[in-house]
Amino acid sequence: MTSLAQRCCPHLAGVPDNGHVLGPDFVQDPFPALDRLRSEGPVHLVTLPSGAERWLVTRYDDVIRALEDPRLSNELGRGLQQSLPPEPLPPRAQVSLRTTQLLGRAMANLDPPDHDRLRKLVVRGFSAKRVEGLRDRIQRSTDELFDALGDAPEFDLVETVANRLPIAVICELLGVPATDTGLFRTAASVVGGHIPDDETALRVVAALDEFDAYVRELIGARRLTPRADLISALVTAEADGERLTEDELVSMVGIVLFGGYEPSAQLIGNALVALLRHPGQLAAVRADFGLIPAVIEETMRYDGPVTPGLSRYALEDVEIGGTTIPKGSYVVVGTASANRDPAHWPDPATFDIGRSFTARSLGFGHGLHYCVGARLASLEVEIVLATALRRYPRLRLAVPATELERRPGSVRGLRAIPLRVD
Structure with a gap:
């Protein structure tokens, strides 16, 4: 650890230079390390499994304050240029640059007032009425996916x-033809994923380039012939008397896709696995599907898809819990740790769908950047859980839960969830 880090994080003075290294075990189960760090102090300099060094905020109240602090910027690209190595850029640095170029003008990666201007346009597409209007379509898609399994045990x-x-849901909402969902799935799966080598990095850059070109072509088509889809709405909408630029449109489509795909996909798996590991609560849900919203809420607290948290960039020195995070630092606001803070939840490591929430789970974010797609993600999980439990009275894991393997990356998900239905 650097001398600066030791000065800013006094309780870590004298530890080895690499500080808190979150190794491969963190990917499989981050919570023992997060529990330890949270008990030791509110802020730590850590090395993530990816090798990136970040300041990590661990406690609920500090996490709330950090998410509300305008000095901790969502515009992560502000510090990118000075952190890039000299040309020619190595493949992994190319991924960072290309991702920033592609998504940098999306609302999730902007601060007010630009964030507010863009959010007003997108939030209309995720209104409660519009999301509820998708229920029958989501149910049909879910039934089709399970029907395709046939009698497989x-x-x-x-x-x-x-x-x-x-x-499928996001592409329909955007107005992407069903024949092109494969391209969108490929692009969505590479953002936030683990990049183990240069070959993978180059494939990621190529996928992002292809996605960028496709979206620009789709935007051009919607300018000529608008339809009843979100891309058309974004192309024709005005905010404060101005329309979105093409770069802003591409970024907005990208963030709707990337924000609506991976977290929803992993929440479906995390919720079902949590239920299957707790037979008593599974039986209660089978008896009353009205409990499914409580399953989703508790899963977002207990094992949400974003781990360890949300990234920010310090525009100036920021003091949190007695520790100064230096200007120009990258920060992870630890929502996963905050959601298990014993100061707010009794027995936080226990999955309990009957839990009384005395604080709001931060799995979907907080404040200005609360996820606009939270309702849609919850509806998808609700429908998948109800459909699976209705169809398969004997549904169970096909392997011990300890054998389920987590993927590296910023979105916490399982590589596979083998299930038995006979």
């Missing part, structure tokens, strides 16, 4: 349902 929920339903 075993299947992988990730590949057959969880990875397919959200992309």
Whole structure:
């Protein structure tokens, strides 16, 4: 750890130079490390499994304050240029630059007032009325995915349902033809994923380039012939008397896709696995599907898809819990840790759908950047859980839960969820 880090994080003074290294075990189960860090202090300098060094905020009240602090910017690209190595850029640096170019003008990656201007346009597409209007379509898609399994006694929920339903819903909402959903799924799956080598990095850049070109072509088509879809609405909408630029449109389509696909896909899996690991609560849900919203809320707290948290960039020195985070630092606001803070939830490591919430779970974010697609994600999970439990009275994991393997990356999900239905 650097001397600066030791000065800013006094309780870590004297530890080895690499500080808190979150190794491969963190990917499989981050919560022991997060519990330890949270108990030791509110802010730590850590090395993530990806090798990136970040300041991590661990406690609920501090996380809330950090998410509300305008000095912690969502515009992560502000610090990118000075952190890039010299030309020619190595493949992994190319991924960082290309992702920033593609998504940098999306509302989720902007601060007010630009964020507010763009959010007003998108939030209309995710209104409660519009999302509820998708219920029958989501149910049909879910039934089709399960129908395709036929009489198979075993299947992988990730590949057959969880990875397919959200992309189909998002593409329909945007107005992407069903024949092109594969391109969108490929692009969505590479953002936030683990990049183990240069070859993978180059494939990611190529996928993002292809996505960028396709979306620009689709935008051009909607300018000529608008339809009843979200891309057309964004193309024709005005905010404060101005229309979105083409770069803003591409970024907005990208963030709707990337924000609506991976978290929803992983929440479906995390919720079902949590239920299957708790037979008593599973039986209660089978007896009353009205409990499913409580399952979703508790899953977002107990094992939400974003781990360890949301990224920010310090525009100036920021003091949190007695620790100064230096200007120009990248920060992870630890929502996963905050959601298990014993100061707000008794027995936080226990999955309990009957829990009385005395604080709001931060799985969908907080404040200005609360996820606009939260309702849609919850509806997808609700429909998949109800459909699976209705169809398969004996549904169970096909392997011990300890054998389920998590993927590296910023979205916490399982590589596969093998299920038995006989």
